[in-house]
Amino acid sequence: MTYKPSTTIVLALLLSLSVAVLGSAFAPSNHNLPIVPRRTFSTQNTRYPVAKSSRDDVLGNDDNKENPQEDGVADPKETIRGGASTVSLPAKPPADPTFGDIRKFALPCLALWVSGPLLSLVDTSFVGLSGSAAESAKQLAALGPATTFFDGATYLFAFLNVATTNLYSSARARSGEQSDEAEGVVRTAARVARNCGIGLMIFLFVACRPLLKLYIGHEVEANPYLLDSAVDYVTIRALSMPTSLLLGVLQAALLGAKDSVTPLIAIVYSTAINLVGDFVLVNRLKMGLQGAAIATLVAQLAATAALVGPARKRLVRDHNLGIMKRAESVVSGKSFLAFAAPVLTLILGKLAAFGFMTNAAAGVPGQPIPLATHQIILSLFFFVSPFLEVISQTAQTFLPPYFAPVKDYVLSMQKRDPDYDVTKDSKVKPWLDKSMGVSTKLVRLGLLVATVVSSIASLVPAYFGNLISSDSTVQVAVKPLAKYLLAGCFLAAPVAVAEGILLAKRELKFLASVYLVSTALLPTALVWVKKIGGNVEQVWGCFAAFQLFRAICFVGRLYGGSLLAKLMALFQKKEIPPPKAVQPIRKAS
Structure with a gap:
């Protein structure tokens, strides 16, 4: 070179x-502020005690030593019988973020x-x-x-x-x-x-x-x-x-x-x-x-x-x-990477999906038109993605204050009592309801944004092909791909937003397993398309199915349990009428 x-x-x-x-920007400042002592802070009318935590707490392990009461605030851990301790859970969860809060951040x-x-x-x-x-x-x-x-x-x-x-x-x-x-x-x-x-x-x-x-x-x-x-x-x-x-x-x-x-x-x-x-x-x-x-x-x-x-x-x-x-x-760096490593699986899955799609499109007969149309649709999809990824980022930022305190509390209660049933704990229910409410708000916002941006993006190949290519052959070839672009972009909403919520809940093993399965299935389907000499429509049809599979898995993880509970409750409410009393047979006089 x-x-x-x-x-x-x-x-x-x-x-x-x-x-x-x-050397200069990262060196310690000459005007260091004094270290602020541990204190309480307020997050939307909810007071949390601030305590020195161990490195394992970042990953949800609850093995802090007891801290003395400070500033008149109750100790975050209450001593219980047998010398064990439990994390106290505030009575009220944080208030819902308003649309203005989300807009100013997003x-x-x-x-x-x-x-x-x-x-x-x-x-x-x-x-x-x-x-x-x-x-x-x-x-x-x-x-x-x-x-x-x-x-x-x-x-x-x-x-x-x-x-x-x-x-x-x-x-x-x-x-x-x-x-x-x-x-x-x-x-x-x-x-x-x-x-x-x-x-x-x-x-x-x-x-x-x-x-x-x-x-x-x-x-x-x-x-x-x-x-x-x-x-x-x-x-x-x-x-x-x-x-x-x-x-x-x-x-x-x-x-x-x-x-x-x-x-x-x-x-x-x-x-x-x-x-x-x-x-x-x-x-x-x-x-x-x-x-x-x-x-x-x-x-x-x-x-x-x-x-x-x-x-x-x-x-x-x-x-x-x-x-x-x-x-x-x-x-520690080890505990940080223990969380980050499963996330790498998600990123590798995304990169592999688009790499195999491009490879399959390059193998379609009639080049260079098929690869050109694929690149156009892929570029439009990448244009839409940030509008939905930003809602995923919002979920990862706004939801941990609802999940982290409950997780610490539940883990401490499970250590205290192996038979602890979180569904019967009245302290936890308001937090779970609030977190589900905020999650649902973000999912609805994602679907609304996806409806708008996916519709606009799909109109380009469907009716305005002259804006993306001066070649009339490319304009005709890209038009049938508009419906697959619409489906893929719209399904990106439940995928991205639900993924952000599951990351906030630290459902890392579940996310990694879904990506491993879907990333294994998509290349198999694309290899089949390439083998039979298929077209770019089939390539993007496989991607739409890939998006649908992930959307069903992620949304099902979020709402499947609550839907099943509602169905069970509905079934239990149906009272079976008691059998009619058997009338004694009267003998004829």
Whole structure:
């Protein structure tokens, strides 16, 4: 791989900038706030006692030692006979979040979801509009697989963000924002993200060329420039991996604190810097693909630098995230990864599904029209997905305050009495009813949003094909796929929202098992389609069935038990009439 002299100079400066960001932004502040003592806090008229928690509490293990009463608040654990203890459960659960609360959180969060693809889109626009037509076409051909490969590698580590949001929200509900447990989640997540980012950066330096060669396929032999340019792009952007993964977990922690505005401000900074960088490096200095990669790298470093300051002030009391300087944490990396590992199964299942679909579409006879229509529908589906994933994120943020206290209480009661029946405990019922009410509200909101966005998206291939392709053959071929796009996008609502609720409830084994089964079934069906020489309609029909299967499993997990209980109660209410009394037979006189 060769670089221009100007590129080498810029890369050296950027490497220095990376070290500066990691060294200064993450060092302890000179103006540390005094550590706030344990205290009580109020969450929507519900008082929770804040207690120092062990690292295992993050995963629901209830083995804290008893804490003395402070500030006149009842001890969260009450001593019972035999020396055991039980967690006290407040009488009232938190109030329902209003639509205004959800809207204020979800709209900035939606901007965060589209920020990653937006950076790649900015690069694509500047590369496509700069230089001669022939040079632009060659660089766009290399940029496509490069951005897809890089975004896929980054998305693979999204399990760190999911784990951070869930664990931090639960820790806040259990112990308060300014507590050892909540801060321990942040420090451990930041440390794990740093280590994963360094490992991924080294891996991309070493393995990106053979992997990209395999990913691009036989076109590499016909056009070696394609591979060289794609490798240049990925290698430059790989320098941002340590800070990019750190940026993700800090955003996730702030979202767990119900703050979606601060991460959005950092993304606005990075987008502006990316625009300026692309204009200078690509449009003016004619550095092409390398210039676009450098501009995006600087933008991601700037976003991390812009977010780390507010995160240190908001998330940790001593302003030390534990990145460059070791900080004590009651949450171990092992316990953090114990939650994150099953989430990785979910992400791998999603990536595998779309990978097998693209492979099956590429094997359909009559290329390149089938693959072009598949790519159009897939792009429209990816456009719709963030509108539903943001509701899943909302569920992961707003629901742990309802689930975490009940879970700790029930576990402690089960330790106290092996015969404890949660269905007969009057203290638990209001919490379960409230959590189910909030969950149902989010599911309804997801269905409403899905109805709107899926209808709009499916109208494009059905009636406005000229907006996505100038080829009349493609316009005709993509029209029958509109109904499958509508079904797949609409079913994404119960899948995404119910998945977020189950993540908040920590139903990780169930989620992982469903994804393992569905991910095994979908490739089998797609291989069959490819074997019989099927069409793209059958490929997307398999995806619609894949979505339906997951929707039934997830929604059934949420509501199946309550529906069965209602049916049983209805059956028990039906009184069987007593048998009529047998009249004695009178003898004839």
